[in-house]
Amino acid sequence: ATDAATTGYGYGTKGDYKSLNTYAYNGTYYLYDTTKNMSGYIGTYTANYGNSLPGSWSVDSNNAFTSSSQGADVDAHAHAGIVYDYFLNTHNRNSYNGNGASIISTVHYGSNYNNAFWNGSQMVYGDGDGSLFSPLSGSLDVVAHELAHAVTEYTANLEYRNQSGALNESFSDVFGYFVEPNDWDLGEDVYTPGKAGDALRSLSNPERYGQPAHMDDFYYTSSDNGGVHTNSGIPNKAAYLTIQSIGKTKAEKIYYRALNTYLSKRSDFSDARAALLQSTADLYGTGSDYNAVKNAWDSVGVY
Ligand code: ASN
Ligand code: ZN
Ligand code: CA
The missing domain is CATH 3.10.170.10 (Elastase; domain 1)
Incomplete structure (x- = not known):
């Protein structure tokens, strides 16, 4: 045999x-x-x-x-x-x-x-x-x-509810991009097979699919574990702005280090900003890359 x-x-x-x-x-x-x-x-x-x-x-x-x-x-x-x-x-x-x-x-x-x-x-x-x-x-x-x-x-074991849950969702979307970086959309290859040009979510334009891209529009709900698939638009937009500014090669190292080293169960959006900034400082110092990460989170209203 x-x-x-x-x-x-x-x-x-x-x-x-x-x-x-x-x-x-x-x-x-x-x-x-x-x-x-x-x-x-x-x-x-x-x-x-x-x-x-x-x-x-x-x-x-x-x-x-x-x-x-x-x-x-x-x-x-x-x-x-x-x-x-x-x-x-x-x-x-x-x-x-x-x-x-x-x-x-x-x-x-x-x-x-x-x-x-x-x-x-x-x-x-x-x-x-x-x-x-x-x-x-x-x-x-x-x-x-x-x-x-x-x-x-x-790693971080981000609790799957509210802001930690939206971060959990966002890290999954962002790694979806890192693995398949040909566009800013998620799920476009399987979503509405009869319709071209749409997707499940977008990192560059979360609003196109009903997600907020700024804290002013944070969506309070008790469904979907506190809107984890909705509010992920905010950190997703920050990731998009970061990658646009410093490039994928640095960004993916920063995101992985933050997830693996700094974030934990109860981390919220502010903690993610701090974790990504600390990771950037560890890997690339406190110069232009650091400022780009800071600007990205400023742009979505997370401090
Ligand atoms: N496809 C969804 C996700 O991975 C399933 C879920 O709601 N957990 O986020
Ligand atoms: Zn998910
Ligand atoms: Ca895609």
């Missing part, structure tokens, strides 16, 4: 060809990537349109994951690898726990499910209803957003 890491291929939800790290076992091929330098592995499962987690391994009989129903599996597996590589190569962080933990994804969760989430142990992706969303693993920035929630949980 064969029992070995191997390379397969498949097509993503958009029909794009992707090489896949798979594993052959007794004549079946698994979306099971053992090629990373981690104690764990990257594994992709399917819930088969139900709600049990993790579900069953995503497998194929000939290592060609080419059927249209396998597109979500292919994308989740390949995108998880890309996000893993990003944190290792850019931040020297080995998986979300910094210690090589396995990265598990489940696709085909539920029926017409218009969301994706980190459940504290793994990532979960719906297929969308085909109108509001296409299969959510098809978006690299969505996958990065969800895995960044895991990184946040193991």
Whole structure:
């Protein structure tokens, strides 16, 4: 019987060809990537349109994951690898726990499910209803957003409510940008597949999607854990202004250091400003970069 890491291929939800790290076992091929330098592995499962987690391994009989129903599996597996590589190569962080933990994804969760989430142990992706969303693993920035929630949980552990929750959301969006920096939008690849040019959120223009971009417009609500997906627009806009000013290469180091070193459970927007300023000072001194970060947070009314 064969029992070995191997390379397969498949097509993503958009029909794009992707090489896949798979594993052959007794004549079946698994979306099971053992090629990373981690104690764990990257594994992709399917819930088969139900709600049990993790579900069953995503497998194929000939290592060609080419059927249209396998597109979500292919994308989740390949995108998880890309996000893993990003944190290792850019931040020297080995998986979300910094210690090589396995990265598990489940696709085909539920029926017409218009969301994706980190459940504290793994990532979960719906297929969308085909109108509001296409299969959510098809978006690299969505996958990065969800895995960044895991990184946040193991670092600052920002409490998922009110301002700390909006920061938690914002760091996930900002890492979504850092992993896929081709535009300022989040989720554009899977949001309203029948409509071009829109997205779930925007870092550069939060207002376009109903989010505030300044403390004057902070949204007080008891829903969504105190508006965590709304008020994230404020720190998102500060991140956009920072990146515009000092560039991605410095900004991503600053954001990671703030999350990993300075922020904690109850941190609020003011604490984020202070944490990012301290991180900037540590890494790049108190000159023009420091002033750019200060100006960004001044612009959104957070002091
Ligand atoms: N997709 C959402 C998110 O990651 C799910 C949630 O509300 N937690 O923020
Ligand atoms: Zn989120
Ligand atoms: Ca994007």
